[in-house]
Amino acid sequence: MAISLVAYIREFARWEWARKFLAARTAPLVIPPYFRNYPELTGKTCTHHLFCMMACPAPGAIDVIRTPEGWQPRIHIGHCIRCGLCVEACPNGVLSSGRILESMFRDNTRLSFSFKIDVDLDKCMGCGNCAVACPVNKLIDAQMSHGGRASTDDLLLKLSDGKCRVLHVEKCTGCKTCEHHCPNEAISVARLLEAVHAPEEVP
Amino acid sequence: MTFLQKVKNFVRSRSIHVAYVDVGSCNGCDIEVLACLSPRYDIEQYGIFVHNNPREADILLVIGAYTPGWEEKLRGLWEKIPPPKAAIAIGNCPISGCLFARPHTLVDPPVAKHIPIAAQVPGCPPRPTEILSAILSVAPAIFADYEVKTK
Ligand code: SF4
Ligand code: SF4
Ligand code: SF4
Ligand code: SF4
Secondary structure, three states: OHHHHHHHHHHHOOHHHHHHHHHOOOOOOOOOOOOOOOOEEOOOOOOOOOHHHHHOOOOOOEEEEEEOOEEEEEEOOOOOOOOOHHHHHOOOOOEEOOOHHHHHHHHOEEEEEEEEEEEOOOOOOOOOHHHHHOHHHHHHOOOOOOOOOOOOOOOOEEEEOOEEEEOOHHHOOOOOHHHHHOOOOOEEEEEEEEEEEOOOOOO | OOHHHHHHHHHHHHOEEEEEEEOOOOOHHHHHHHHHOOOOOOHHHHOEEEOOOHHHOOEEEEEOOOOHHHOOHHHHHHHHOOOOOEEEEEOOHHHHOHHHOOOOOOOOOOHHHOOOOOEEEOOOOOOHHHHHHHHHHHHHHHHOOHHHHHO
């Protein structure tokens, strides 16, 4: 009993033990490379599809700029929430973060986009700004007069009976130009992201 | 450097008192500050203590995108902290407003408009490791030789 007590005290009276007990600090843990971090460029060629910007949930986190080498996405730290959706959305693998690209390749998954346009008919005053501003409409009917009236029904947005009507939502590219040009906040575009497995046609 | 200054430097490097204030966040960053106290990150082994009393604090962690309710309060809280002091913005919210910086919201980021911010830790939320490293790198820069620098 006495011997064990002495051994016990001897153990804890060691200088080495006391120093460790009082002064030991571990360095702050390092972040492992497989954690999702701010997306980085992989060096692949950006084709300016802007899927990254469409998928990004944080305002001002990503934009695509023109550099002498071509288009290039830029991530803004302080805005980016490191969700990794831009990495998944890019059809060319321009961005990479953590293990996202690896697991997408392994599981053969993609993000697919669809768009839903909602017009609040109580707020719409039929000015036609949206139909004139829409770049898809512009391709179909370059002659469209102001006010958004046109003879063809192939248009994406068209004015009839003094209200904006959505005729072909499947043609929408989700650019939200109409939303920005509506004076009454009557039209809103929702971007719906869906994870799909083994897509037949790769965008 | 006087002996007294050396003693002050030594003590200040081992006793950093932290207060945190949430000026309108989603709580994500608060949870990460809380995680710093857990055994895995163990903020106290570096001599950093979370007291949450501005009168005792050296470092103020500001979390959140600054809602109108803080208009008069944050400034007063910052002035209650005795010098030397530093404020660190934790998360995207005090830097840019993060997801709340949209039209028709009431938040008023960045917090640097309202009180001086010494460092920013971006992320939504930032990892506890990043919060820890920020405190550890800001504290010596502000507190070492404080009396000499401000003379
Ligand atoms: S990681 Fe998320 S928040 Fe950051 S740029 Fe990409 S999509 Fe936007
Ligand atoms: S989002 Fe773009 S493409 Fe779609 S309707 Fe609006 S302007 Fe046209
Ligand atoms: S811009 Fe707005 S108000 Fe004008 S027609 Fe389109 S939805 Fe209606
Ligand atoms: S930065 Fe992100 S996690 Fe932190 S408070 Fe803001 S929204 Fe929440």
